[in-house]
Amino acid sequence: MTIAIVGAGLGGLALARVLHVHGIDAVVYEREASREARGQGGMLDIHSGQRALREAGLIDGFLAIARGEGQDMRLFEPDGTLLLQEDTPDDAPLDRPEVDRADLRDLLLDSLPDGTVRWGHAFTSADDGVLRFADGGSAPYDLLVGADGARSRVRPMCTDARPAHIGQNVVELGIPDVDRTHPDLAATLGRGNYWVLGDGVSFAAQRNGDGRVRIGISFYRTDEDWFSRSGIPFDDPAAARARLIELLPGWDARFTALIAACDDTVVPRSISTLPAGLTWPSTPGVTLLGDAAHLMPPVGEGANMALLDGAGLGLALAAHPDDFPAAVEEYEREMFERTGAAARMSARVQELLTSPDAARKMLAFFQPD
Numbered sequence: 001m002t003i004a005i006v007g008a009g010l011g012g013l014a015l016a017r018v019l020h021v022h023g024i025d026a027v028v029y030e031r032e033a034s035r036e037a038r039g040q041g042g043m044l045d046i047h048s049g050q051r052a053l054r055e056a057g058l059i060d061g062f063l064a065i066a067r068g069e070g071q072d073m074r075l076f077e078p079d080g081t082l083l084l085q086e087d088t089p090d091d092a093p094l095d096r097p098e099v100d101r102a103d104l105r106d107l108l109l110d111s112l113p114d115g116t117v118r119w120g121h122a123f124t125s126a127d128d129g130v131l132r133f134a135d136g137g138s139a140p141y142d143l144l145v146g147a148d149g150a151r152s153r154v155r156p157m158c159t160d161a162r163p164a165h166i167g168q169n170v171v172e173l174g175i176p177d178v179d180r181t182h183p184d185l186a187a188t189l190g191r192g193n194y195w196v197l198g199d200g201v202s203f204a205a206q207r208n209g210d211g212r213v214r215i216g217i218s219f220y221r222t223d224e225d226w227f228s229r230s231g232i233p234f235d236d237p238a239a240a241r242a243r244l245i246e247l248l249p250g251w252d253a254r255f256t257a258l259i260a261a262c263d264d265t266v267v268p269r270s271i272s273t274l275p276a277g278l279t280w281p282s283t284p285g286v287t288l289l290g291d292a293a294h295l296m297p298p299v300g301e302g303a304n305m306a307l308l309d310g311a312g313l314g315l316a317l318a319a320h321p322d323d324f325p326a327a328v329e330e331y332e333r334e335m336f337e338r339t340g341a342a343a344r345m346s347a348r349v350q351e352l353l354t355s356p357d358a359a360r361k362m363l364a365f366f367q368p369d
């Protein structure tokens, strides 16, 4: 019985690893040419996903690459008022540490036997137990798992649902090697997460393991065509930075200085999600996990859910090795319930971020008493 996983992201790799721990082989087909083909960029906040890493026998490896100080938090209003500052003590438990996405992916990849991941295999379609790839190749399968992310090509085999824009457009920028290039700004930023929340705009900065500060400026209550009307010239990074500063009138000079210090990587990203609580009738021979199954607003749940999906499906298949449909049904039941709750919670956080007094609302969210 051949298990074919499409997508070597966190969810697909967690599944392959848990299957391997239970002595079950699987093949992962990934469209990227190699593990280095695309920068993985960015930090992930891993909390509930640690359970999956424990099932995968990788929790010690995870704790070795996790950054506890990444849990630090500073929350401001646009006029510069500091609402919240949390600095993580050195001996604090690693409840929500940050980890470099590339390090986590490497941990999973290195835990699999050579040849498990078939690089350069872009899935295009499947029928009658045969997968087809963009280069004309094919491969057999008994169970197909779509772990191919937000724009999944496997998804239509399970559901007609499509991601829809949620009125958020993000511009991503960054300051390279901040401690060396801008020590003054580095001190302002601290070690972890730095948030400025305004009316319809948020500024999020986060220090990465390699010293780069990644910045995301989100414009809420905007439609899918907003970038074309925004006046941000993405082909001229210096002018794009100037325009972004213009779009933040009245913002404290400390925040606009961070934008001015960014390098020439200025990337637009439109945010879409699947409907919260999406389910589908169990389909023989195919299922989904991770963003392919439940794309959520980017508020820190997606990677955790993808890891838990992978581990959950792996355990269900290990419990029913001769009955894939029963394993898939058991997995989907648990996954729908868990990810439905996470998607609803993410939607509530997204609503707070979108509201006119987002900073005060987030403060209340972090300090409920």
Ligand SMILES: Cc1cc2nc3c(=O)[nH]c(=O)nc-3n(C[C@H](O)[C@H](O)[C@H](O)COP(=O)(O)OP(=O)(O)OC[C@H]3O[C@@H](n4cnc5c(N)ncnc54)[C@H](O)[C@@H]3O)c2cc1C
Pocket (backbone or CB within 6 Å): 006, 007, 008, 009, 010, 011, 012, 029, 030, 031, 032, 042, 043, 044, 045, 046, 121, 122, 123, 124, 147, 148, 149, 150, 151, 152, 153, 289, 290, 291, 292, 298, 299, 300, 301, 302, 303, 304, 305, 306
């Ligand atoms: C900026 C940003 C920050 C985030 N921060 C957090 C965070 O702090 N915490 C958190 O929990 N979540 C976070 N998320 C969400 C998280 O990144 C995703 O939910 C998670 O990566 C989903 O994992 P996945 O395995 O489902 O998909 P992915 O990681 O997207 O992997 C999908 C894989 O499938 C491959 N693929 C796609 N199409 C094909 C095809 N046709 N054939 C073969 N292979 C294919 C892709 O190349 C990719 O390797 C963040 C997301 C963004 C954008």
